[in-house]
Amino acid sequence: MSDNFRLLSQSLLSEDWGKLTKYDFELRLRDGSWQRQSREVYDRGNGATCLLHNLDRDTVLLTRQFRLPALLNGGLTELVETPAGLLEGAEPAERMRLELMEETGYAVSALTHLFDLYMSPGSVSEYLAFFTGEYRDADRVGDGGGDREEGEDIAVLEIGLSHALAMIEAGVIRDAKTVILLQRFALLRSASA
Structure with a gap:
């Protein structure tokens, strides 16, 4: 793994929807000394997310759904998000196309891969593959909804890009992957203007 890391032990704490493992290890510090540490890591697999944009209407497709952690830590009953899903062994772009169909009802073939990011690397092993794509009315082939x-039980939202950006400032959109994609899209758009 690394010359600065020595795994001492690992023990499985839970394996249900994801896997929670406790790791005991030694880490070499910058001064060359070794420090013993213990951490728990949650592994639920990697995922993908996508911001779909309609150029003609300057709108984006977002979803709104219940998220238990947001309710427990903040009292939010629903989050507004970009469509996303776990890879479950699939290639990221292909999984993203399937998730877009399932969640939004849109069949979009051309996706642009932007980057892969760890969303909470202090305790979660998951990374997300980030995509953008365009959608048109003709691409809607189903109802979506998850x-x-x-x-x-997913609501599909078609929102003007400027309104979506204002929703971030107002604290309505609080999902990190969604904020990243919306702000990146807005930056690229202003740079090309």
Whole structure:
């Protein structure tokens, strides 16, 4: 793994939707000394997310759904987000296309991969592959709304880009992946203007 890391032990604490493992290890500090540490890491797999934009109307497609952690830590009953999903062994762009169909009802073939980011690297192993794409009315081939069997009840929102950016400032959009994609899109757009 690394010359600055020595794994001493690991123990599985829980394995349900994801896997929670406790690691005991030694880490070489900058001064050359070794320090023993213990950390818990949650692994639920990697994922993908995408911001779809309609050039003609200057709108974006977002979703709104219940998120238990946001309710427990902040009292939010729903979050406004970009569509996203776990890779579950699939190639990121292909999984993203399937998630877009499932969550929004839009079949979009051309996606642009932007980057892969760790969203909470202090305790979660997951990284997200970030994408953008364009959508048109003709791309809507289903209702979206998510998969009821997976407990999803997703509302599809078509919002003007400027309104979506204002929703960040107003504290309505509080999901990190969504903020990253919206602000990156706005920066690229202003740079090309």
